[in-house]
């Protein structure tokens with residue numbers, strides 16, 4: 001049965017980082033995936049002007065859409081970085097997005113994430129989760145027959161409690177594709193985020209092998225940490241094969257939408273077990 005997945009994040013690249021490998025596997029299995037970014041990314045650079053950067057990041061997101069095979073990469077081009085708030089207007093916008101897409105699964109950031117835009121996004125999605133089911137709220141956009149299941153994407157924050165990997169997806173065999181997804185966001189991975197790490201590189205002069213080595217050095221560890229944190233879940237889902245998984249993306253269930261068991265939540269993310 002085909003399912004529909006909607007990930008609502010703050011910036012154009014957040015979904016790629018947290019869900020890219022899983023999204024590609026779900027698409028391959030015949031499911032439909034949409035990424036959404038509620039900010040336009042206009043502050044994520046050390047030299048580019050915000051207007052020029054927002055335009056560039058929109059195009060980077062669309063390039064990633066093609067690489068990932070997802071149906072849409074929506075970007076709220078009118079909302080600047082660091083300015084997203086859980087306003088009534090934005091709440092209604094998120095409700096309409098969810099109702100129109102008719103997802104089976106909605107993913108977002110946890111409320112203890114580091115960035116104000118991430119927290120505002122998570123708040124907006126959780127606020128929308130119940131209100132999508134209220135008929136007199138945004139009545140011009142009909143309520144779909146199914147109420148989605150909601151979940152959070154992996155983060156490493158521990159206060160007030162660590163992320164709980166209720167579902168985990170091996171991405172060992174999909175790292176090449178994940179690097180291609182990240183590679184689309186040149187302004188981020190080779191410029192802004194590189195500068196934040198004190199690294200100066202010229203991606204235009206790098207070979208693909210050099211780019212992969214760089215992306216793996218600074219970003220690959222995230223998926224190793226996620227796999228190790230989710231080891232028990234990986235073993236319960238994939239048996240012995242789960243023990244050998246090196247890199248994973250993981251997801252936490254939240255009961256704000258349709259209520260399912262952890263086992264049912266896990267099944268929503270089951271993919272082909274990794275090749276030996």
Ligand SMILES: [Zn+2]
Nearest residue numbers: 010011014115
């Ligand atoms: Zn972000």
